Amino acid sequence: MERMRAARLHLPSRTLAVEEVVRPVPGPGEVLVKVEAAGVCLSDVHLLDGTLSPLHLEGDTVTLGHEVAGTVAEPGPDVTGWSPGARVVLQAGEQRRGRTHTRGVDYDGGWAEYALATASTLVALPDTLPFEQAAIIPDAVSTPWAAVTATGDVRAAEAVGVWGAGGLGAHAVQLLRAVGAHPVVAVDPAPAARRRALEFGADLALDPADPLFREKVLGATGGVGLRAAFDFAGVPPVHEQALTALAPKGRLVLVGLSDQPLTVARGTLFSYLQHRILGHYGSEGHHVPELVRLAEGGRLDFSRSISDVLPLEDAAEAVRRMETKEGDPVRIVLRP
Known part of the structure; x- marks a missing residue:
């Protein structure tokens, strides 16, 4: 043998x-x-x-x-x-x-x-x-691709936030730009990750600890807020902050895995604004071939x-x- x-x-x-x-x-x-x-x-x-x-x-x-x-x-x-x-x-x-x-x-x-x-x-x-x-491509790119195009159903010109600009989050930024999201706001406590997000195509990169965080998000989105937010970090503070930045009827997509409890601090406001929280895991069979074709065609690098x-x-x-x-x-x- x-x-x-x-x-x-x-x-x-x-x-x-x-x-x-x-x-x-x-x-x-x-x-x-x-x-x-x-x-x-x-x-x-x-x-x-x-x-x-x-x-x-x-x-x-x-x-x-x-x-x-x-x-x-x-x-x-x-x-x-x-x-x-x-x-x-x-x-x-x-x-x-x-x-x-x-x-x-x-x-x-x-x-x-x-x-x-x-x-x-x-x-x-x-x-x-x-x-x-x-x-x-399988996972590092296909997971955020499926999150963006399927679970999050992001459309062109929608304002979108990405929390966590690591391996998956950085690709999410590039993919959001490819589908026409605007503006794309990246959020990460690490300066190097924020610089990377800008290199990958983010329009704005913010430190989550910035005391003017919400004001800057509103300023970038014409006072409306984010239509979609993606959590690639998988930590409770991200959920809480992302919900405060969502526009009415906005959705929060949870991609980062965590065993921590998922809570909504202000349930009445959550219902009034008609927010949604969506879980996401992996990708489906057609997503990898799609990404291979896009890379072959020069749409992704x-x-x-x-x-x-x-x-x-x-x-x-x-x-x-x-x-x-x-x-x-x-x-x-x-x-x-």
Whole structure:
């Protein structure tokens, strides 16, 4: 049996190690993909620190990595339409028995030399899109894209706020600009994150602690407030502040994950203004192909999103840098 290197998380001890494991063999309906690039996400950090646990994993060890791009190495015995060498990006998960299973969480992911994938989760990748940029489309880009276009249903010329300008939030800014939102107001306590938001296309970047915060939002929106607000931080103070900045009938979309209670301080005012709070998670199958087409057509640019590329052996270092925000990374990519 052929073997390969993989970064494996042992869940009982929450330890990560690069190990030699058996290289998987594709069965019916499956494709073996040679991994060329795999993104490192805050979800990976949370799997290591114990704040996130798999729901459907069989066993106690998993290869991390849900943002994966590479080339087809070997199609399964009944797979048609995919030939060895084809460039692909993988969906971050799939439906199994009516439940969403996430790659690199509920089953082995792409922090490895090879990854096994159901053929239906492969998306063709044009030669013009580098593997490093393509790898982060599932989740880092597709999650905010789905939040903006589906859950948030943002329309052109709507005023929108983005709380948290990290990996997902920074992409949300770029995507909001692409769909014609105006103005786009980014909110983050970190000066570096605010500068990044402006580089990604925000019209205004504010510190949430600014004593004139609400006045500045109203000034940027003609005194009306935000039609939509997106929380990518996942902390209660964001919910509270975002609701104060919403226009009548505005909606707050919760993208950042949190186990903290969700409260509305002024229930009567919330009802009077007809505000809405919407939960959001991940993306659907059509969102990744949409983003690939937009990037291929020059409508989106992910070159600024890749903060560093590290070898697979440095997976633990990549996680540490994402957790501590050393160097203010948007996305770090592993190359097996």
